[in-house]
Structure formats: structure tokens, C-alpha cells
Amino acid sequence: MSNNSDPLFDRYAEMDFSDAKPVAEIPALAKLQAEHGGKSRITMRVDNDTLAIFKARAEMSGGNYQTLMNEALRQFAQGITLADVVRETIRKELHQA
Template identity: 45%
Template sequence: MEAEYDFSKGKRGAIDPTTSGKTRITIRLDDEVLAWFREQVHSAGGGNYQTLINEALHQHIQAIRQPLEETLRKVVREELKRIER
């Protein structure tokens, strides 16, 4: 062990760079929710429970957006029909 170490070229922060388009946050989840996602990853033979949570959130967002898009299309079609008359 050296008596003194040179940290002048050291860098603070995470060792692995984060992927662009992703943000590190702290979130509190119920124990049972976290256990369920970890169990799903374990049952699948491995993986990352955080990725699984992210995918579940994406699917939820898509499920919410889809009805809105369908409603908008319906309104636009009705208005176009009304204008054509």
C-alpha cells in the first residue's frame, strides 16, 4: 500500500455511463410490487427487474393513449362527413 495516492485524474460519479434517453431517479415501490417483478425475472431465468418495470410502464402508457387516438380519429371522421354534406 502506498503512503500517498494521486487522485488528480479521478472522476466523480457512476463508473458506467448512463444510456442516453434514460434518467436515474429514486422511486419508492411497495415491497410486494418489487417482489413480484423480481420473481418474474427470476422465473424467466435472469434479466433486470428495472427493465421489466420500465416495459410495464410503457405498456400502460400505450394502453391509455390508444383509446384517446381512437376517439380523436372518430371525431375527425364525423367532422369530415359533416363538412362533405
């Protein structure tokens, strides 16, 4: 398995992007990113053990640790607790059964 958790990594790993331009230099792409981007690049310090947990969970699920961290922050900001997530998951599972 690749060290990179992005599922598309292997598909594009060998491509040459040396002549690629930043999105900001291509007006149509810059407009699309502004309209649909919705994310900001930040730098923050996280405890090593916390980061390791998110990376391990991402590895197990085949996802990206940054996406998992973003979802956890979103849930916290919205006041969603682990108990809420568990209840909702159980409801969905019982409804499907």
C-alpha cells in the same frame, strides 16, 4: 446463481473500478450518453409485494427487474393492456406454427 440479475455481473465482478471516472468527466462518453442514453435516474417508492413480483419474474427470466418495470410502465403509458399482449403473443405463436 448470483444475487445480481445482470447477466454480465459475473464477468466483471472481480474487476477493479476504483480509478474509474464518471462519464460526465469524459467528453466523448458524455456526448454518446446524451445522444443514446434516453433514460433518467429517478427515485420512487414501490409496494414491497409489487417489487417482489418483478424481482421474482426477473429471476425466472434471467433479466433485470428494473427493465421489466420500465417495460410495464411503457406499456401502461401507451395504453397497452394485458389482453393486447396476450393477443399479440398468440398471433405470433400461431404464425410461427
